[in-house]
Amino acid sequence: MDLKNLISNDEKSAPNMSRTNSQQRMSIHDLMNSDDGGIRQRTSITNLTNDLDVDMNGNKTMTRSRRMSSATSSDADASSTRSRNSSFQDHVKPLEELKENKEPKATGGTRKPRRYAEKPVWAKDYVPTVRKSVRKPVLTTVATKLSVASITGSIPRNDFNKVVTEWIWANVEGVRHEYAALGPVDKYLELELKMGHIWDKVKDKRLRLPVNCETILNVDFFQNECFFRSGVPAQQFHDLKAYIAKLAQEKNHNRGNRFVVENSHCVDLIAHERKRNEKPSTGRVSVDVKTKRRMASVHKQRVADLVMYLPNSLYDIRLSMSLELPYEMNDAAFESFQQRVELRRDKERVSYTHPATFTKIDMTKVKENGAVKHEVELELDVGELLRSMAKVAEDPLYYIDLVQAFLDNGRIISRQLSIQD
Template identity: 30%
Template sequence: MNVGSILNNDSPPNTTQGEKNSEPQDNGFHRHSLVNLLNGPDNDAEAKTNEQEPAKSSKQPERQESVSSSDNNDGRTNDKSQSEPLDGKKHDNETEERPSQDAAKAQTKKEEDDELARISKLNSTKKPRRYSVPPIWAQEWKAPNQMFTEQTNQEVATNLSNNPVFDRTSTVSVDLECSITGVIPPPSLTRTIAEWIYANFTEIPTSQRKYVELELKFGTIMDKSTGNRIDVNVSTECVYRDASGVYFDMGVHEVGWGDMCHFLDELEKKYQDELRKNHFQNSNKPKRKFNVLESDITDSFYQITNRNEQPKSIRVSKDNTLNPPRYLAINKQRLSHLFIHNPSSMYDMRLSLSYENPIPESSIDSIIKKNTPSLIRLKKRTSYTHTPTVTRFDMTKVQLPRESKSKGGKKILEQDQSNEVELEIDVNELFSGFDKVKNGVDSIRFEELVEIFMNNARCLNNRVTKLANR
């Protein structure tokens, strides 16, 4: 009696006293798996055939044993008394068991037919459920960078909060501490960027600090061999160090650029609303969240080569809002740059450290008259300066004049447009934090400034990434 017999409401076969010492019989009761129930009569019958074969093989050892005993009875080693009863008569069990075996086989055949009919009916009335879309536990996880390149039919939603879990001193849960030291360790990426800036600052003379610029630009790290965005099999933000095989494609899409500008304007509006509601409590706060400045500038780039000097790249900027226009010129010298790859966001970033050495105004006229610009850029920029986070956001629309010829040979002047997002940190504050670390006064200030600066960039990147996922 097995579980299949109990579930099928079948009763065990009748046994007699004479069948106790008989061989194991096939009584027709077999286990039925879910596969056999669903596959129908053909597969079920095949399964029964496979189940009967081991039963036949189990009988073979007894036959071999009887043959070996008969072989031993020809007088070589074994005694007759071991194979025959004391009265000299053989048991006639085989003749007594034949009627009972025939009856059992007939009963088994009838039960098999009834069971096959029942399974066939079940198989024809109910099919196994098939999913048009796999359940969530059966779906393959995909990194966010793959979601941007592959079109998926499902929206992947998460319930993670945008609010930070910890602050520097406590947690939301009163019975928890933020760490064993009471201070949250800095993120590894922030520490890496801070160490990179610190190492470069040690090589800058004090007299040159006022000419240093540290800027973060949005764009895409492109693979030179494929012409596509790099894919290094990571899913989180990281520093990309192999700069030999890549280049940085600076700029963002127009829709994303507009949404970033709208995001900054929303923050300003929200700040003004809170200021009006709590006028008396916030009387000491600034009247505006951002100091906004708009500019219209034309940049002309010149390659100047003097005897016994290295070639210089001079940028002459013309302020188009003034009449007569005002010209400023600088010699920009790149010191170092760092690629930051963020596959979970729309854009990567490049952190650049440069000298911006001013050119005397008396030399600007001669540079313009004696040289031809290699590149001209028309920039319409809106700058948002946020003093509490020592960051300036430069949102720039760029036009590049380009000449082409028509079929008739006439020159046609066209404009290539692009959109740029650039963040600059207050270098004076950063050098102040650098000196505190160097002198052993404050080991946290410098790294906090770097983390705040990077957090501002992530806020913009997250905003435009959320727009792309809609």
């Protein structure tokens, strides 16, 4: 029997499959339960084909599947409408805010990228250790296979660095006190490491001490028994120059670890000045060889020296602090100064400045009194040194690390000079 024969003629004639309560409906149950004209239960195959169903009372209703489909469709239509409205609002709202000269709020819509007053953390350049303004507390530990660095969990300062940092601090404060009447003269200080030999006055050769590691000589012993002879042989000088030039070329690919190279050629005119009740000072005028112009005019006065003996290296180091006070010199004063000149030093210099450690390495070929010398010295940026001292209360390790980096640079240069082919 065809399924269509089970559906009433009214059903077949209705194109939208809808009926009224007065219409008669035939189903499979009518054939199965012919003795009962009432419809007790409806679970037939027509449930899948008819739009309308009947309840237990015989009233016609929409089928369950149709009801669910209709509800889902209605929800989908409502959701689609809300989505379209939300999307429209997301695009319109930033435009309305721009009209009111307001910054668009963070919505799902499109907007112009926000400009930062300060770089966010993820966009900041990497800052080297020496440059950090906020550092670890005084008691620090390092990466080690041990669970703690020591019985106290901290690393005690070694005597070598302690002597150097305290020596620098004491002499800077001494200059400030001595020249208080002239104002802040500490910015004219010069702190440099120079390569050479500690020379024994009696044996007339490099000093030999019964020690196995670097040490700082007692000041009285050094002044009575020794003197410092600066300079290095020409071959070691050129080898070191090639080494630093190669190092600078390699490091310049890294912006935070680059070198700045400068060349200069000048003549230093030097005259010693001694006045009653005043410390002896040296007047120095530097004249550029090419332009013949005066580059600088200073009164230089040595503040103090600290001599470091390096038994495992061919060269020792002298740490010197000097005060170089500039002074103006007109043409007449310069003519008078030239008549008092005692020494002329022709200097061809290549300077390698390493901003990351605030160190400048000067490689200088010097001609004086008919002889040629080769000098190697390192100079610390005094401006940064003074800033580290000013911030020592809030950042005590920066001053120590700055001096440590300067000393380490000196060790590297001394050991490189000691390499023998």
